[in-house]
Amino acid sequence: xxxxxxxxxxxxxxxxxxxxxxxxxxxxxxxxxxxxxxxxxxxxxxxxxxxxxxxxxxxxxxxxxxxxxxxxxxxxxxxxxxxxxxxxxxxxxxxxxxxxxxxxxxxxxxxxxxxxxxxxxxxxxxxxxxxxxxxxxxxxxxxxxxxxxxxxxxxxxxxxxxxxxxxxxxxxxxxxxxxxxxxxxxxxxxxxxxxxxxxxxxxxxxxxxxxxxxxxxxxxxxxxxxxxxxxxxxxxxxxxxxxxxxxxxxxxxxxxxxxxxxxxxxxxxxxxxxxxxxxxxxxxxxxxxxxxxxxxxxxxxxxxxxxxxxxxxxxxxxxxxxxxxxxxxxxxx
Amino acid sequence: xxxxxxxxxxxxxxxxxxxxxxxxxxxxxxxxxxxxxxxxxxxxxxxxxxxxxxxxxxxxxxxxxxxxxxxxxxxxxxxxxxxxxxxxxxxxxxxxxxxxxxxxxxxxxxxxxxxxxxxxxxxxxxxxxxxxxxxxxxxxxxxxxxxxxxxxxxxxxxxxxxxxxxxxxxxxxxxxxxxxxxxxxxxxxxxxxxxxxxxxxxxxxxxxxxxxxxxxxxxxxxxxxxxxxxxxxxxxxxxxxxxxxxxxxxxxxxxxxxxxxxxxxxxxxxxxxxxxxxxxxxxxxxxxxxxxxxxxxxxxxxxxxxxxxxxxxxxxxxxxxxxxxxxxxxxx
Numbered sequence: 001x002x003x004x005x006x007x008x009x010x011x012x013x014x015x016x017x018x019x020x021x022x023x024x025x026x027x028x029x030x031x032x033x034x035x036x037x038x039x040x041x042x043x044x045x046x047x048x049x050x051x052x053x054x055x056x057x058x059x060x061x062x063x064x065x066x067x068x069x070x071x072x073x074x075x076x077x078x079x080x081x082x083x084x085x086x087x088x089x090x091x092x093x094x095x096x097x098x099x100x101x102x103x104x105x106x107x108x109x110x111x112x113x114x115x116x117x118x119x120x121x122x123x124x125x126x127x128x129x130x131x132x133x134x135x136x137x138x139x140x141x142x143x144x145x146x147x148x149x150x151x152x153x154x155x156x157x158x159x160x161x162x163x164x165x166x167x168x169x170x171x172x173x174x175x176x177x178x179x180x181x182x183x184x185x186x187x188x189x190x191x192x193x194x195x196x197x198x199x200x201x202x203x204x205x206x207x208x209x210x211x212x213x214x215x216x217x218x219x220x221x222x223x224x225x226x227x228x229x230x231x232x233x234x235x236x237x238x239x240x241x242x243x244x245x246x247x248x249x250x251x252x253x254x255x256x257x258x259x260x261x262x263x264x265x266x267x268x269x270x271x272x273x274x275x276x277x278x279x280x281x282x283x284x285x286x287x288x289x290x291x292x293x294x295x296x297x298x299x300x301x302x303x304x305x306x307x308x309x310x311x312x313x314x315x316x317x318x319x320x321x322x323x324x325x326x327x328x329x330x331x332x333x
Numbered sequence: 334x335x336x337x338x339x340x341x342x343x344x345x346x347x348x349x350x351x352x353x354x355x356x357x358x359x360x361x362x363x364x365x366x367x368x369x370x371x372x373x374x375x376x377x378x379x380x381x382x383x384x385x386x387x388x389x390x391x392x393x394x395x396x397x398x399x400x401x402x403x404x405x406x407x408x409x410x411x412x413x414x415x416x417x418x419x420x421x422x423x424x425x426x427x428x429x430x431x432x433x434x435x436x437x438x439x440x441x442x443x444x445x446x447x448x449x450x451x452x453x454x455x456x457x458x459x460x461x462x463x464x465x466x467x468x469x470x471x472x473x474x475x476x477x478x479x480x481x482x483x484x485x486x487x488x489x490x491x492x493x494x495x496x497x498x499x500x501x502x503x504x505x506x507x508x509x510x511x512x513x514x515x516x517x518x519x520x521x522x523x524x525x526x527x528x529x530x531x532x533x534x535x536x537x538x539x540x541x542x543x544x545x546x547x548x549x550x551x552x553x554x555x556x557x558x559x560x561x562x563x564x565x566x567x568x569x570x571x572x573x574x575x576x577x578x579x580x581x582x583x584x585x586x587x588x589x590x591x592x593x594x595x596x597x598x599x600x601x602x603x604x605x606x607x608x609x610x611x612x613x614x615x616x617x618x619x620x621x622x623x624x625x626x627x628x629x630x631x632x633x634x635x636x637x638x639x640x641x642x643x644x645x646x647x648x649x650x651x652x653x654x655x656x657x658x659x660x661x662x663x664x665x
Contacts, residue, residue, distance in 0.1 A: 170353030174638045175600030178618065179357075182634055185622050186361050261477065268479045269604050273619065288482060292608070299489055306482035313477040 031326035038322020044315025051125060052132040096298045111304050114287075115294060120301070123282040124308050130283040131312060134198050134276070135263040141202025143256050146209020151240050151248070153210065154217030164210075172207040176266055179204050184275050192275045201263055201270070212255055216248030223247070254327055258320035261313040268309050284309050339653050343646045354638035355408065359401050362627045387417070413632035418624045423632035426617060433503050434613035437605065438598050440533045442591065445540035450587070453548025458575065460553060468545065475542025481604040484535035488608070491531060501610035504528045532609045536601050540594055547590050551583035558582070585652060592648025596641050 032038045097113040098104050099120075111120040153164040171179070180200035188196045220226065221244060229239050270276040271285030272292075279286060284305040291301030388394045395403075407414065413423035456468040492500035503525075504513060510521040555561070556579050564574050603615035610616075614633060621629040 166349045166353060169350045170357060172596070173350055173354055173641050174357070174634060175596045175603075175641065177600035177603055178634060178637060181618075181622055182358070182361055182630060185625070186627075265477075265479055269481060269600075272479075272481055272604065273607060275622075285479075288485065292485065295485070295489060296493060299493075302482075302485050302489060306479065306486065309482065310474070310478050314473060317473065317477055 028323070028326045032319070032322045035322045035325065037318050038325070041315045041318025041320075041322060044311060045319050048128050048132055048312050048315060052129040055126045055129045056133065096294070096301075098298075099300055102300075112298075112300050114301060115290065115298070120304060123287060124284070124304050126282040127284045127287060127305065127308060128312070130194065130271075130277045130281060131264045131267060131285075131309070134194065134201070134267045135260045135316075138198045138201035138267075139205065139256055139259050139263050141199065142205025142209050142259065143252065145202065145206040146211075147213050147245060147252065149206060150210035150213030151217050151245050154214040155221055155236070155240050155244055161214075165214075168207040168210045171204065174204075176201070176204040177269055180266070180270060181273070181275050184270075192278070194277045194281070197267065197270055197276045201266060205259060205263070208259070209252060209255070212252050213245075213248050216251060217244055220244055220247045250327055254320065254324045257316065257323055261316035261320065264309065264313050264316070336650070336654060340646075340650050343649055347642050347646055350642055351639060354642075355405065355635055356401075358631045358634045358638075359397075359404065362631050363397055363400070408635070413635070414628040416621075416626050416629045418621075418626040418629070423629050426629065427614065427632060427636055430612060430614045430617045432505060432507065432613075433611050434599075434602055434606070434615060436503065436505070436529070437532055437536060437611060437613060438595075438602055440529055441537035441598060442540060444533050444537035445544055446587075446591075448537075449541045449544035450548055450584075453545045454552050454575070454580070456545070456549045457552030457556065465549075468549070472542040472545045472549075475538050475545075478538070479604075480535050480539055480601045481608050483538050484532065484605055484608040487531045487535055498531055499528050500531070502528060503532075503609075503611050532605050532611060535608070536598065536605045539601065540591075540598060543594060544587060544590060547586055548583065551586055552579060555579040555583040581655075585655065588648050588652050588655070592645045595644040599637050599641060 032042060095113060095115055095117045097106065097109050099110065099112045102112075109119050109121065111124060114120050114123065149164055149168065153161045153168075180197065183200040183203065184192045184196040187200075226239060226243055229243055234242075267276055268285035268288070271283050272289045274286070274289060277283035277286050279290070287305040288302060291298070291305070294301050385394070393400070404414065411424060413427065415421070416423050416426060419426065452468050452471075456465045459465050488500045491498045504521065504527075506521060506525045508521075510517055513521065513524065515521050515524060556574075558579070561574055561578055564578050565571075569578075602613065603618055605611070606613045606615035607619060614637065618630070618633045618637075620626075621633060
């Protein structure tokens, strides 16, 4: 047995080393990094995540240090940053300054200033925080909700499956943007806020996640180890949580990465219409809403937030595509 | 016969979803903190007596399930209730605003299909050549850009900087030329297209990009099929193979995607109508939300949900019609 075990590996049932290596996290990561476009996507995602983590810590740290009253940010200490929310007092800070490469621009405001005289570059940088945190938080809600519903639906089948799937289809039938606005406005009692938006977006994503996990569960539930667990008297709830969900995870994880891009897209639209982040919080969609009124006088205001959204989503999409390829055993390099 | 039975089956299958849409909308609109009347007044001080009278008038004092039954009975007769805010039947308001939205969504799809299919085929036949790379980059940008921002950029370039195209409103081809003061139907058609061009591209880009990606993958797969190899072996010209053998099979998933993406397109219409000042259902929805006109909001949500369900059924049926494997060889 000892001799030739390596060659026998492929047929003798036990997973040979080189095949098993194709499914580890390290292998997946290496494969993503081999793919040029996916690598760039990952870089963009990493940069955006770092920026939003930094700005999030910064704005909360100053609150902790100086109490809720102070609105100082540490980034202000650097010459290229201003405060993202504070409107400069009259006489200080020029309004609607064009970007630095423009003849009337200056290097102190690389992307110019907004109609309130705030530095646009700072606002764009701080805007990453809202888009990214909302994107991740609501994807997480959809992910958890969808996983639970999909797992229960697929595992039990029959009437439970019918009822749950009809519910999921119903939520799916109403266009996300419309459902989210209705949810946000009615549940908040007419005063929309980013928290309601996060929950609303999360709920509308439950259907897609539920469907993916359900189809995975349908094959997992026929496995021998589920049969074994049932035979040894494990409760259904524990079978679902310990065996079914962990084994149906991979495709949903890829989908979640791709979904973050879609979420940011939807949240941008929501904020653009005024139902996402509220001023003075810097948020790309909401900044486009403000700039919409200055399309004739200050073109630049409409350009930068859109580019920021485009680059961020493109990063998530490229990375997600690469991840999908890396996890797809049919695609070989 | 098979197709007819399939149609009936799909329609019956959709009924629980349609009922579900009304339930969700009804619950959302009615379980809101504070009753609809107070919500609508937005904090204005009004006598309790007045509120109670309005509630009685619209039946808001009755229990939720009773109101739902009444609502459904009216709905089945085509009555979506009465907009308290606008003092008009919701159905009337919707019919009045449906035209522009349909015009916008249908033309956006037309634009998407007309561009995506040829580009996808070109990309597939010239795989890994520069043309393929360019079209993939275009598709990537297309799926990563918010439609409303594309709209804003198009307005900035073509309306504000170049002044070639109008930036707001639509011209409706179903009105008479005299209504707009145009000389004849030719000018009406010209103006309709001129006004439609920018919103159509803005709304259609996402669809174009998605469809292009699918078309490319499908064509690549289809071109590797056994029947294509056989045709090549028989010396059938490459053009004929593309047109007759590979193309048809590759179109099937496109139909499904068109149906499923209707949801994004209808949601996108809200944003595009806002950016381009188009008086469609999307703008009506935003106006209704702003004034918390809950009957109107419910009506719009139900109608749009129903439009999506019907769209999916139509695509499913046309899929079954085109794909011989589903239609039991019931084709001529």
